[in-house]
Amino acid sequence: MKALFSSVKSSSLKTKMVESLFESGPVMNWGTLNKCILMLILAAGVHLTWVIWKGTIILNPELWQWVDLALIKKQIQLNIVFLILFTLMIIPCRLWAEKKWVQQWFPYISVGIFVASICRDGYLIGVLSPATMISYVSLVTVGLVLLPRVLVYCAFIPATIFLAGCGYLSYMGVMTYAPIFHLSGYSYTNGFWILSMLFFIIPILCTCLFLFESLLSQWRHREQLIQHLSQVDPLTNTRNRRSINECLEQLDVLNEKESAVYAVVLVDLDHFKLINDRFGHHKGDEALILVSDELSKHVRESDVVGRFGGEEFILILHHSSEQQAQRVAERCRQAIEQIVLFSDEEETIHITASFGIAASAPGIKPMKLLNLADKALYEAKAQGRNQVCSYFHSAFLDTV
Known part of the structure; x- marks a missing residue:
């Protein structure tokens, strides 16, 4: 019972973990690993509930007549093991969240x-019991909302086969139905009762899952569309200013963990008002x-192209030095200069652009780098436009 009290004590730690998770925004916007942390906390809570229930039975002899006490004592130990395991599994999600193998396989x-432990408990209390059925449907529906479909179905298809197999073997007398209890009435051995329950349960379950899956697909599509519209400039189909600011904030967070190498390029069309x-x-x-x-043609897929406002664009070139950024900017400048655009009267419209570059350096935050790129752009305009100017190669280097 000492383990019981220690497991109850650990609940305060899990409460703090939940509070820290909810500070990161709505659950639907969390990453898969953060959702897995929430699921592990809930899984530990489920087994803590089992430990408390079984511990209560062990401490109250008047309840022993209704249960298999020897099995209860064995299972409470296993529940404690699962409780500790789920708590410890939170650690890799926190410490190694950036590792690809954790992101790919840990969910x-x-x-x-989690599903295997729930299936085991479902067999112990009876696969056709209301608790098992409600748990099954609830976990499937909540899982489909929070997690990728492949992840959910990979777990619940085997779980369905397991529960159905346990129910069949219990009916055939090969396995004990709900072995944790001393049941009376033996309705689970009545074929008519079992078939009647399945007759009502299966159609409702399939219909609900089908409708839920359809509604969920539409909802996810709408959410993706809304997210896309909130991040993309409707005219140029590049990132808008809000999305660019989010990218800069992510670079700021990345800089705190490791020194990121990147360059910011501001692009302004010359004489656009004319x-x-x-x-x-x-x-x-x-x-x-x-x-x-x-601009999109002359950068990599990993780079960012956005409309920063009016006739101004921005490029965020990941893993690029100042020299690499200058080469990219020069290619873009030449490409823009060669654009063929005609007026309604078939008159040629000449388009040129000026470029300002600032490369990352230790101690310089992304927003500061943006200001430096703006100064470089101003210098390019001052030198006659249609030029590429880098802040660290410009005449105002001593102003850093």
Whole structure:
């Protein structure tokens, strides 16, 4: 029973863990590993409940007539083991969250062990008991909402086969039904009763799961669409300013863990107001679309292209030095210079752009780097436009 009290004491630790998780925003926006941490905390809570229930039975002799006491004593030890295991499994999710093998395999391991422990307890209390049925349906539906479908079905298809097999073997007399209890009435051996329960349960379960899956698919599609619209500029189909700020914040967090190497490039179209005033805003919009297309063509998939406002764009070049950023910016400058755009009167519209570059350096935060790139852009404009200027190679180096 000493283990029982120590497990109860650990509940305060799990409470603090839950509070820290909820500080990271809505549950639906959490990463898979954070959702697994929540699931592990809930799994530990389930087994803590079992420990308390079984401990209460052991401490009250008047309840022994209703249960298999020897089995209860064995199972409480196993519940304590699961409680400790689920608590310890939270550690890899926290310490090694950045490791790919943890991100790829640990959710499957966590969900698999949790479902296996629930199936074991479901057999002990009876596979057709209300508690088992409610637990099964609840875990499937909640799992489909929170976790990827593949992860959920990989765990619950074997669980379904296991529960169905236990029910069949219990009916055939090969296995004991609900061995933890001393049952009377033996309704589980009545074929008519079992078939009647399955007749009502299976259609309702299948219908609910089908409707839930359909609604969930529509809801996820809508959420993805809303998220996409909130992060993308509708005209150029590049990232908007809000999304760019999020990328810069992520770089700031990454810088605290390790020294990230990247470069920020600001791009401003030269004399863009004249294009709008002379040829119309529709031609200005067309110029912005063509420029964004060229910028996207000349960067890597891992890089970020965004419209920072008006006629200004931004490039975030990951794993790029100042020299590499200059080469990318020069290719983009030449590509923009070669854009062919005609007015409504078939007059050629010339498009050029100025570029300002700032490369990452120790102690310089992303927002500061953005200001440095803006100074470099100003210098490029001052030198005659249609140029690439780097902050650390410019004449104002001594102002850092």
